[in-house]
Amino acid sequence: MLAFIGRRLLIAIPTIILISVFVFALQKLLPGDPVLAMAGEDRNPEVLEYLREKYRLNDPVPVQYFHWIGNALRGDLGISLRTNQPVLELIAEKLPVTIQLAVMALVIALAIGVPAGVLSAYKKGTWIDWIANIVALSGLSVPNFWLGIMMILLVSVQLGWLPASGYRPFSEDPLQSLRTMLMPAFVLGTAIAATLMRHTRSAMLSVLKSDYIRTARAKGLAERVVLVKHALRNALVPIVTVTTLLFGELLAGAVLTEQIFTIPGFGKLVVDAVFNRDYAVVQGIVLCTGIAFIFMNLLADVAYRILNPRMRDQ
């Protein structure tokens, strides 16, 4: 297994280098002179020259890249123009908020998606299967920012059950934190639940056709035992892999969800950075999510090998 992880890490290196090239190239997309954008109103030639020297913009582009990546490898992703904080520090500060939102969303998605998928596969071709499929497709089609707005309208404005905003860190007030995050987590979890439901259904349908399921039934085992202990256990392999790969969707969904529910997380950081032309933060976020995504892919592969004994010796 260690050799496998080592090999996968080696394969990941060129991809990470390419991601860094893309992220660096992003700033070259900026129309006009980036120094003018940084200087804002101040068009003093001395200031402009100082900024050019400071950011090494007079150097050839490849030299600029090696300077930038050298700093990034030392954990220096630049300074936020808006808050004057190091970008990495800013990301580390906001990340726990988004992780709390993502974990809660994933729990909700698993609680809805997996049982719905199992039931839909078990009742294939019946009205239960039909409704579950329609609900899942609707979950995939609904824009989560609209679902968030509608939930605020219904749950907060009309019924007054849950607050629409006012995030509290979990460490300060766990109960209030869960209360404020429940609705955003549900909104974020909906599309993930729909994806999980479809994958669970498809995995269960293929497992339910297997010989060992027929054997388990022939032995006279209770249907619940056959379904949970024999079928679901084997169908879990692709489900776990898919769940790990949904990380990207969770992060992207968090951008909009945090914006609607004014949650001060990673997603809100990227939107604020975009509007404040805080390009170092935008670059830092894309670089970090890209690298994190590669590691989640690696984790999915490792999980797949652990759960599937046939893969272990390959």
Add this chain to the structure above:
Amino acid sequence: MTAITDPAATLPKKQSRIWRKLRANPAALIGGAVVIFFVAVALLAPVLPIPAPTATDWAAVRQAPSAAHMFGTDEIGRDVLSRMVWGAQASLLAGVVSVAIAVCLGVPLGVAAGYLGGWTDAAISRMTEALLAAPFLILAIALAAFLGPSLTNAMIAIGLSAMPIFIRLARAQTMSVMTEDYVESARAVGLKTGALVGRYILPNIFPPILVQATLTIATAIIAEASLSFLGLGQQPPAPSWGSMLNIAKNFLEQAPWMALYPGAAIFLVVLGFNLLGDGLRDALDPRDH
């Protein structure tokens, strides 16, 4: 010696079978009807008897739905229905154009990777993996931010972000088609690369690309609405469903209809494309033949 059947000759028969299967799928038909309805609305916008989407009426600010304004009015008295009808143009255009960008860039790259193999394949595949590593919307937001906020730039950003899916799909399909007997024999008789790709590879990889394109239009419409919602897509006063929702969220208590209808339109059109895409996938699935 077994005669090699030209796949192009069996195409009309195959098409009628696909059409028959599609017609037998009510969900796909509903999806298709929803898509046709929205396309018709978007195209007929200039001739429909509705007020101009930017015409303000200060005497009718945030009016609830009525006979005069079927979907109510917004915060400066503009007709919500009219803005939705014109917004359909922006949303559908963004969906189609961004997917066209993704297909036009992604398919040639994917075919090149699959056909040429070796270093070309390795280079294109690594680039695709790197692009796929950034979540679709985060990449689109970053690109839109650096390119500047506008509908055109949003379409470019979404198109570039969706491109890797088509590279991967075209590469895999090309590699699979390359192992077919008819490609082998076409190569054996000395058919040039261009003719081989145009006559045998592209027509055979087209069905899965079409399914993916239909499903990606749904994703692209949501992405455009998301970017416009964040202020990175269509710029005011031009209407778009996403930007209408961005404004509507500030008037939820006073004018909920401002949020209800544009969001429902996005949901319906995306559902339509998803149903149609699923139906096309089932109809084109060779395992069912």
